[in-house]
Amino acid sequence: MTAIMITPLSRRPELAGRLWDMEDSWPEFAAQDPLGSFLYPRMVAEFPDYVWVATDGDAVVARGFSVPFALHAGERAGRLPAHGWDRVLLWAFSDQRLGIRPDTVGAIEISIATGRQGEGLSGRMLAAMREGARAAGFAELVAPVRPSGKPAEPDAPMAEYAYRTREDGLPYDPWLRVHVRAGAVIDSVAPLSMTIGGTLAQWREWTGLPFDTAGPVRVPGALAPVHCEPERDFAVYVEPNVWVRHRLDGAEAGR
Template sequence: MGYLNYTRPHYEMYARLLETYADYQLCLVDEERGYPVAVANCVPLSCRGVEGLPPEGWDWVVETAATRGADEEADTLGALAISVPAIYREKGYARLMIRELLALAERKGLKGLVAPVRPSLKARHPFVAIEDYVTWTDDRGRPYDPWIRSHLASGGRLVGPCVRSMVVEEPVGFWENWTEQRFERSGSYEVAGGLVPLEIDLERQRGRYAEPNVWVAYTVGSA
């Protein structure tokens, strides 16, 4: 979903932010092959309590970290991504990276970790509201979504949805290029990998994708 690189905080701030906080970026390497098997990206930020976490989610973490003033002390680690190549999945590396993020927060003297979690199976249900999706459970009573389940099993607490976690609003032509389809009327369109439909407004010649994620919070030492 390369179009997610076009949220305003992503294309204006993200690369610079990762350079600024290079010592916060984690990589797990298979020493025998010399190949990275997992990567975690995070940044320090100032967070005034998890109950007040905003609906903007991922975009908010990036912008808040990027605009933090020199006199504003960071107290929380904001997780932005945990990536594991497909051939290395189902080996526990993602949960290991969660533990490493918590260990990093502790080393940096931060009180906790917040993560706008991208539910891994939500793309199968793009027309289901995120507020409903997070209530689903499997036949064992656990959260239906495996990535949410992994976070909670690692000591995280589900705070609630962040319904505008990553917002991309661009001309219709941009979306036609990315989706390789033609939009001939306004409306909601399912897009590959999208957690929600793309909203097309032909009168304005704009398309808007507002991806919902789920806030998960950890207290340092909880995993």
């Protein structure tokens, strides 16, 4: 049996073209976020120290994306934004362009290959991302978490679901539980973390659903209902996420 190797992409640049080779569990509509479509290639090209890849022999079995940005600069003042996922990506590339020194790492995605879930890879990828940020001198890693159990309860308010706990006090949600066990604390809800709009024909193609009735449409894999307006030939999905903060004690150098 081969050992799983987890490294930043900067150490294995030959894997850049294979990051999307692995089959994952993301629903098709989630890949239609226009900001992500534009900036994912730039993360690979411009932030390879913050892109993580796990291999088992020759197979890519997990990938992770993160970006450095300035959370504590100016008007941001350490407050995590309501427009979570999208806003962190915008801040990271805006800060880079303006020469603003980053002070925080934002986790963007950790994905595990289909058939490899349940092996603890998500926790190992998170640990690698945390350690990479700590070794680079950052004192904090933050993540707009997409709770893995939330698609089963699309109508549950995220503000309630995010803080739901088990009898042992740990989060009810499995992915939030991984973060908290790793040392994170739940900070807040990002109600406008990602926005995906499209024509009804596009949503039918992405989901296989009819999208012919006005109002909320429950889509497999969505954390909240999609709002459908047939008279305008339009539907929009606004995804809520959960902000978590990881303090990284013992950073090697101040940022």
